[in-house]
């Protein structure tokens with residue numbers, strides 16, 4: 251089966267833009283890890299919904315287009331994230347679809363490792 255490639259651009263708080271490629275079915279955390287993107291502390295719990303370090307901020311348009319609504323577990327963890335917005339999600343819970351190809355996501359300037 252052919253992999254369907256998607257791209258995503260991470261916009262850091264300092265304005266730096268990092269474009270990365272992944273595949274449909276990857277989580278955004280997978281893409282960060284697979285591309286060895288340098289986001290300090292990102293994804294500390296490896297997607298087990300216990301850290302909130304994978305917090306990302308989406309545009310309203312993209313947020314509304316995300317395939318899955320956040321679970322209660324994700325919402326509980328998001329409550330612990332710094333710089334929380336109405337369009338915040340945890341990157342480890344977002345699975346890339348073809349529709350999300352080319353999106354931009356904002357990386358908050360500070361992260362909270364809720365395990366600490």
Ligand code: FES
Nearest residue numbers: 295297301304342
């Ligand atoms: Fe820890 Fe997403 S990587 S909650």
